[in-house]
Amino acid sequence: MRFTEDHEWLHVENGVVVVGITGYAAEQLGDVVFVDLPETGTAVSKDEEIVVIESVKAASDILAPLDGEIIEVNTALADNPGLVNEDPMGAAWFFKMRIDNLAVVDEYMTEAAYQAHIGA
Amino acid sequence: MAEPAPLYLADLHTALGAKFVPFAGYAMPVHYRTGVMAEHLWCREQAGLFDVSHMGQVLLPADQAAGLERLVPVDVIDLPVGRQRYGVFTNDRGGVLDDLMIARRAGDLLLVVNAACTAGDIAHLARHLTGVAPVSHRALLALQGPLAERALARLLPDVAGMRFMDAAVMPWTGDELWIARSGYTGEDGFEISVHTTGARGLAQVLLDMDEVAPIGLGARDSLRLEAGLPLYGHDLGPDITPIEAGLGWAISRARRTGGARAGGYPGAGVLQAQAVRGAPRRRVGLRPQGRVPMRAGVPLFDAVAGGARIGHVTSGGFGPSVGGPISMGLIRADIPTDAPLYGEVRGKRLPAAQTPLPFQPQNCKR
Numbered sequence: 001m002r003f004t005e006d007h008e009w010l011h012v013e014n015g016v017v018v019v020g021i022t023g024y025a026a027e028q029l030g031d032v033v034f035v036d037l038p039e040t041g042t043a044v045s046k047d048e049e050i051v052v053i054e055s056v057k058a059a060s061d062i063l064a065p066l067d068g069e070i071i072e073v074n075t076a077l078a079d080n081p082g083l084v085n086e087d088p089m090g091a092a093w094f095f096k097m098r099i100d101n102l103a104v105v106d107e108y109m110t111e112a113a114y115q116a117h118i119g120a
Numbered sequence: 121m122a123e124p125a126p127l128y129l130a131d132l133h134t135a136l137g138a139k140f141v142p143f144a145g146y147a148m149p150v151h152y153r154t155g156v157m158a159e160h161l162w163c164r165e166q167a168g169l170f171d172v173s174h175m176g177q178v179l180l181p182a183d184q185a186a187g188l189e190r191l192v193p194v195d196v197i198d199l200p201v202g203r204q205r206y207g208v209f210t211n212d213r214g215g216v217l218d219d220l221m222i223a224r225r226a227g228d229l230l231l232v233v234n235a236a237c238t239a240g241d242i243a244h245l246a247r248h249l250t251g252v253a254p255v256s257h258r259a260l261l262a263l264q265g266p267l268a269e270r271a272l273a274r275l276l277p278d279v280a281g282m283r284f285m286d287a288a289v290m291p292w293t294g295d296e297l298w299i300a301r302s303g304y305t306g307e308d309g310f311e312i313s314v315h316t317t318g319a320r321g322l323a324q325v326l327l328d329m330d331e332v333a334p335i336g337l338g339a340r341d342s343l344r345l346e347a348g349l350p351l352y353g354h355d356l357g358p359d360i361t362p363i364e365a366g367l368g369w370a371i372s373r374a375r376r377t378g379g380a381r382a383g384g385y386p387g388a389g390v391l392q393a394q395a396v397r398g399a400p401r402r403r404v405g406l407r408p409q410g411r412v413p414m415r416a417g418v419p420l421f422d423a424v425a426g427g428a429r430i431g432h433v434t435s436g437g438f439g440p441s442v443g444g445p446i447s448m449g450l451i452r453a454d455i456p457t458d459a460p461l462y463g464e465v466r467g468k469r470l471p472a473a474q475t476p477l478p479f480q481p482q483n484c485k486r
């Protein structure tokens with residue numbers, strides 16, 4: 001698993017990249033009440049705002065970590081946005097994307113580097 | 121920008137695991153360990169303790185009641201000792217400079233005003249009145265919720281005899297507490313002014329009770345939103361009249377046309393005309409139909425496509441007790457009360473139904 005400075009996690013599974021937010025980010029956001037996910041099939045560019053997370057406190061944007069195509073979104077979050085607080089690193093993945101070169105994922109932080117980044 | 125000032129009880133908040141945000145020049149606890157949702161629900165079921173020491177407290181000599189009536193459309197002169205009234209400072213256009221509580225005590229008047237408006241309010245008061253005395257070195261705590269009376273009565277049995285909007289002074293460990301039976305949550309409860317030397321002790325003895333938990337600014341906002349209570353700077357402001365904001369009741373009978381002391385405050389002509397002919401806009405409650413919160417600033421339309429922009433959301437978010445998104449907005453007064461409205465969020469127009477306020481029934485001790 002790899003991590004962005006924007007508190008997303010990336011995990012390569014069956015040749016596609018699964019993306020979610022870290023436990024640290026979920027804690028910062030507070031109780032999540034709505035997740036606005038992109039459409040399946042959307043082509044996205046790195047740093048494009050593609051997910052909006054609404055918590056009781058505020059709306060926050062999630063940026064696309066890579067160039068690619070959204071091939072699946074986690075529809076469970078529509079009915080149960082609180083999953084982001086309960087299991088941010090697992091069941092509350094946001095979307096899966098197909099990218100040209102999986103090696104670029106490794107340019108992101110390792111878990112140790114991310115823990116240092118958040119000062120843990 | 122200057123560092124936000126800590127509240128008197130900052131150490132206690134830190135010990136309770138508070139997360140802080142800057143608000144009105146202070147570092148305010150936005151929530152504690154359990155988060156906004158749990159704190160909100162606790163306050164509706166049990167009792168919540170809020171530190172609202174950022175709010176301004178001002179004393180006026182009793183003989184300034186008539187002078188204060190020149191600034192607020194409230195009957196201050198006939199306010200009995202031991203009672204409190206809600207009021208607004210108006211400007212010449214009938215807009216609201218601030219909203220406040222006015223308590224009549226044995227020898228003076230105690231005003232509680234919004235944090236961000238305190239300096240302006242004091243200057244405004246001092247231009248028109250004499251003996252304006254800002255209160256320093258007193259914290260302000262709010263204990264709110266259905267079990268607030270039970271908790272506070274353990275320390276001060278006499279509070280059980282207070283009714284909504286009663287104001288009293290009670291001795292407490294060598295100091296005195298200034299207590300009002302009021303709040304900003306829609307629940308029964310008390311607002312307690314306490315000298316800073318005793319504030320920590322009072323907060324701690326309350327927090328040590330099983331039914332009392334600390335509640336931050338985040339839940340304070342969702343609680344007041346569900347209760348349909350306006351927030352100054354959002355639902356109220358210098359360009360919004362109390363009549364537009366649905367606060368016509370805050371203009372006392374004695375100050376209305378035909379009353380014993382009608383008018384005589386800034387903007388009286390505007391408000392008297394609006395009372396007869398209606399105001400151009402009105403405050404509404406909104407229930408967005410889906411799960412997407414419509415927050416402050418979201419424009420409101422009368423059609424899903426095209427149509428006219430007929431207002432905007434002034435406050436909005438998620439209502440934990442309601443279990444869905446809720447908003448308040450200001451819309452054109454001529455829009456029928458059953459007309460469906462559409463809020464534009466991130467480029468999409470989403471339906472929202474007009475709904476009576478409050479969203480959550482108020483639970484005050486009358």
